[in-house]
Each structure stands twice: as C-alpha cells, then as structure tokens.
Amino acid sequence: MFNRLIFDNEMIDFLEKTSRNNKVSMLLIHGHGELIDEEGNFIKRGESDSLSYLPKSKFKKVLVDPKNPSYGLLDNELPWSNEVGRVDIKVGRFARKFLSDKAIKEYTITDQDIEYFVNLYKSYFQRNPDNLRVIEGKEILKWYLDENYQLIDGNCYGTLWNSCMRYRDRNKYMTLYTKNSNIKMLILLTDDGKLSARALLWEGIIDMSGKSYKVMDRIYSVHGHDVNFLKDWAKENGYIYKTEQSAKSERYFTDNDVQVKLDLSVKLENYKMNYYPYLDTFKFFDEYKGILSNSEKFSYQYVLVQATGGLEPEPNDSGEEEFYDEPYDEN
Secondary structure, eight states: OOOOOOOHHHHHHHHHHHSSSSSHHHHHHHHHHBOOOOEEEEEEOOOOTTTEEGGOOOOOOOHOTTTOOOTTTTSSSHHHHOOOOOOEHHHHHHHHBBBBHHHHHHHTOOHHHHHHHHHHHHHHHHOGGGGEEOOOTTTTHHHHHHGGGGOOBBBOOTTTGOOTSSSGGGGGGGGHHHTTEEEEEEEEEEEOOOOEEEEEEEEEETTTTTTTEEEEEEESSTTTTHHHHHHHHHHHHOOEESSSSSSOHHHHHHTTTEEOOOOOOEEEEEOOOOOOOOSSSSOETTTTEEEESSSTOOOOSEOOOOOSSSSOOTTTTTTGGGSTTTTTOOO
C-alpha cells in the first residue's frame, strides 16, 4: 500500500544513525518496493526488545481513508497513538518478516547481521537507572567537556554535541555551577562510561508568590529517546522540567504532567565570578542581589546569553550570533 516502511520519529532517529554501518538498518529505513515485505506499517518501539506495528489487515479499521496514502502521516497521530489491532513482535523476527527474500539475497543478510542489529537496538534503547547519577561541584566541569561525550561509530550526534560550552577553553565559564550548592547536574552514562545526556538541577527555586520548586533545566542528549528517560526521573524525584528543550521557552514547564507558565528566580550563594556561563533558562542576572531568574518581571542588569564568558556581548565577536540560534543555545 505504501511501498515502504513508515516509522515514528524515535525509530527514524535510531535507524538513520545506525544505517551508515548497518545493512539491516539501511534497508529498513531506505528500502522500498521489492526490498521489503509490507506486512504492516506505522512501526514504533515496543516493550523491551520488541517493535509494535499495525498489520495490513487492520488498516481499514484504523485509517479513516486508506485510499489516501498521506492520511495519518502528517497532521493525524491516530496510527501511532491508537493501539487497536497493533501487533508486538521481537526485533529479530521483525527484520526477517519485513525484509524481502530479494533484499536478504542481494545484500547478503546473514543470521549474524540480524543478531548484530538486535543487539544494536537493545543497547541503543536501554534504560538502565544505574547509569543515572547526580553530580555536583567540580565534577560538573568534567562532564561539560566533549572529550567525555558518547560517539556513535565515531560520529557526533544530538543536542549534546551542539553545546557551545563543550570546549575545554570554555570550561572555566562554568565555575558558577561549582560554587553554589543548590546547583547540581543529572548525567546519563553509557556502560563504558561516556556521557549520553545531561541536565542541570536547580533547588531553592521560587515563584513570585514564594512557592518553592526543584527544576530540571534543558536536557542535552545524544539520543532523542533519552530525553523522556530524564523527564521520568525528574517526575519521580519531585522536579518540574522544561516543556520544550529549548533556550527560547524559559517560562514553560511541566509539573506532574501539567504544563504551566512560571516566573521563577533563584538566590545564589556565590555569584561574583570572573566568567559566566551561557544560560538557557535562568538567564536574567541581578548582579547586586545575586539572583538569577527566567523572566524580565524580576530586576536584572544582564542577560547571560554570551558564549564568551562575559556579562555583555563582545563587540568584535563575529561568531556571536550563532549561539542565539538552535541548537547552539546552551546552559
């Protein structure tokens, strides 16, 4: 019907990143026509080492207009959210079922290739709580350095690798985080000790009525699916988190699955620094009171959105503007 396999964004991210060096991934994401057996479609990640798809026989029950091949692919989320008629299948069995005999023969897909693909899938989507750590003090500086970031087949991916604060010569700008006990950082490590995601944790945050919050700041990650992992941790540990992982949505948060708009501030213990970091959220700085806030409703003298470590933009900094555009925003 569609002459190709249609995956959700999470699976597209996985298959695109692994297709360069994996034949199975390449065929699943780019194969069409005689290279696939379209036994179903609208494929997404299932539980553990399984995938979920809508069988071809169920299309008419789920798709209002199956004669229109664009239905459900753009504005309508029904094929992904509706569980009616969906089938779960192990990853290895899925590859054997949806790759045609022609594809397997022409690209010499072996049992070892399928097994490698399954292991790649499992390792990519693993959720190991033991790999999550809350760090503070000087250890924060270590995990800002890109020499400690995860690579995939030697390549850089994700918002983590777009961080403008990842360079060693800018590491000194993050001293503010090491000198204040109410600022910590959540990190997600791979099994071999590389960083795959991080987010600053702020405590002692208050709104304009005096209500207190714990806030998880913007999440930077190699893999898009790890964003939800960190969000789940935040919810379980009493943190609100940014609804959008952007430097341009500093007032919008999710609190127990409810989106809220908040004006927040935080008092720093130590705030007189030689250098200052680029801040995604609490960017408005009152240098007299030592207060950072996410809103112009509070008093402030500076907006900490420089990638040069200063309080104000440097007039001769020709590369400054790039740090105002996604995805270079950084805290």
